[in-house]
Each structure stands twice: as structure tokens, then as C-alpha cells.
């Protein structure tokens with residue numbers, strides 16, 4: 451029976467960074483602890499013991515310490531989290547080639563063709579194996595599509611495990627808050643609720659015109675989601691975590707270092723817009739250059755913590771370009787790639803929270819203007835000269 455109904459399984463590790471720290475250091479287990487920046491930073495992940503006392507992410511560290519003075523604060527170690535992430539996904543990739551990693555601790559998979567095992571049982575075993583071997587707990591949601599499986603795993607945290615049977619998608623969604631639907635958050639959520647849409651069933655039952663008055667062109671898609679319909683396919687790249695890349699081939703080979711650097715930064719700006727749209731951040735950047743009749747050269751470097759702010763990556767581009775290109779041969783192609791993708795905004799110690807917040811707000815304003823008035827409405831300096 452299962453062979454004919456390929457269910458999609460969403461996995462999402464629980465309080466991932468905090469759990470990795472607790473797994474790595476026995477003294478932190480069972481403790482009220484959190485991973486985050488120092489006093490002027492923010493909490494990036496809080497243990498369940500800390501959440502019970504009202505610590506959440508992203509909460510300013512200063513507020514967290516005021517609320518829970520005995521909170522154990524651990525400095526983030528992203529090499530460690532990426533190591534745990536690889537191990538965790540290996541358990542799944544041993545089982546099936548159909549895996550899509552969407553961030554360091556989240557992804558979708560389905561069981562291989564011809565599978566006859568109950569997916570609930572498979573997920574239960576994985577959950578057990580991962581907890582026993584890695585000491586981190588993971589939640590699993592199973593359903594006929596991505597939308598539902600993802601909501602199930604998040605609703606049931608921690609150590610969640612549940613399935614919504616085929617045909618029961620709309621019924622499952624009906625009573626939930628509209629904020630669970632893709633694309634609903636912030637201003638859209640406020641607008642929907644202001645117009646009387648509180649629960650998902652109200653979106654499903656609305657006339658399209660009434661819904662369009664609030665969300666515009668997004669109305670038909672949103673109504674489909676509200677009915678539990680989601681045709682987004684699994685995007686599988688064997689053994690590869692999610693990354694974002696962009697390249698440019700030059701009509702006339704480049705020999706000017708300044709022009710090359712500006713091109714790379716502009717490529718990065720595009721990638722940053724994409725990761726921000728997807729609600730993610732990245733830790734690693736790679737630059738690649740292709741010289742005439744020569745192999746590509748790629749160099750990469752990681753920030754101490756993930757970021758979704760273009761400015762954090764500019765100095766890395768400058769350094770990497772020095773290492774990838776000696777300036778002697780002309781360049782045919784330039785490429786930039788972001789990897790080690792994390793969920794949400796992580797702002798710890800690179801800038802103080804206030805400073806980072808200001809820069810992120812400025813970047814967001816730029817993105818909004820570009821969306822409304824076109825790419826050329828507002829540009830960074832390096833995008834103007836080429």
C-alpha cells in the first residue's frame with residue numbers, strides 16, 4: 451500500500467544548536483541553557499529547560515539574563531552544529547536517495563520506490579537511532595505533501611511524530627492559525643487577521659475576490675494551500691545540502707581587479723536577496739573564477755556565525771578573490787555560492803545587536819524598493835560602476 455502512496459516526511463531537529471551543545475558537554479544536559487551572543491547579542495537557540503522559563507529565540511540576551519539570571523550562556527560553535535547536521539542526514543541518506551535538505555537541521559525525504567514499510571515506523575526508528583547515537587532529538591511529520599508534513603513536525607515538537615493520512619489534509623489545517631501557511635507572516639498575517647481571517651478554514655471558504663483584496667495575486671495559491679493542496683516537488687541533490695549560487699560569463703574577458711570584485715559583490719547581493727526571501731541565512735561563501743582555457747579555481751571561507759547581511763560577506767569576497775586569482779590572466783567567468791544554510795536570522799557577535807539590526811533594516815528597505823521599482827531603483831556603490 452505504501453509503495454503506491456509516497457508520503458513526504460519532514461524532519462526538524464529540536465532546539466538544534468542548544469541540543470548539540472548539550473550532546474557535546476554532559477554538564478549542560480538538563481540545564482537551563484542557551485546558545486547566543488554575549489550581553490549585547492541575541493539568543494540563537496534555547497534548551498527546552500530554558501524555554502519553560504520563558505526564554506525564546508531571537509530574544510535579546512540582556513532580556514534573557516534579566517528574566518533568568520542563572521541562565522548558562524554558551525558561545526555558538528557552528529562547526530559543531532554543521533558536524534551534527536551531516537551525521538543526522540547521513541542516517542536518512544543511508545535509507546533513501548530522496549532527501550532534500552532545506553537548512554542545517556530541516557529537510558524532507560520520502561522512502562525509496564518499492565518501499566513497503568509504514569513510514570511512521572521508519573520515522574520512529576530514525577528518531578530513536580538519532581537520539582541514541584547523536585543525543586539530539588528530532589521531530590518528524592508525515593503527509594502527502596511538503597506543506598502538511600512540515601506543519602505536523604513543528605506542531606508536535608519536541609520528539610514529535612505524527613502522520614496526516616491522505617485525504618485528511620484540509621480537515622487537519624482547518625482549525626489552525628493562518629500564520630502556519632507559507633507566505634503568511636508579519637504584515638500579511640496582520641492584514642489577514644484585520645480582514646477577519648483567523649483560522650485556515652476561513653481562507654479556504656472565502657471567495658477569491660475577498661481574499662485577493664488582502665493578499666492580491668497570492669490569493670489563488672494561498673487558497674490552495676488552505677485546502678491542503680501543495681504540489682511543490684522534492685528537490686533532491688544527492689549528498690548535497692542546500693546552497694545558493696549565481697554566476698556571470700563575460701562577453702569580454704575581465705582583467706580589472708576592481709571590476710571583478712564589483713561583479714562578485716553584485717552576484718552576492720542577488721543571492722542575499724534570495725536567502726532573505728526564503729527566511730534563511732548562510733555561513734559559508736565560495737568564489738570561483740574561470741580563466742581562459744584553464745580550470746576553475748574556487749576558494750571558500752566561513753563566517754563565525756551565519757548571516758543574511760551582504761556587508762558581512764564583502765570582506766570575505768575581497769580576501770577570497772586574492773586567493774583565487776593572481777591577476778595575471780583574464781577572467782571569463784565569475785561565480786559566487788552561499789552554503790551552510792541556516793534557518794532564520796542569527797545575530798550574535800559580529801556586530802552588536804542594535805548595529806546589526808540597523809544594517810538589516812537598511813538592507814530590507816533596499817530590497818523592498820528594488821521589488822517595487824525595479825533593480826535600478828537603488829543600488830550599492832559596487833553595482834554602479836560596471
Ligand SMILES: [Mg+2]
Pocket residue numbers: 462463464465466555556
Ligand atoms: Mg529545528
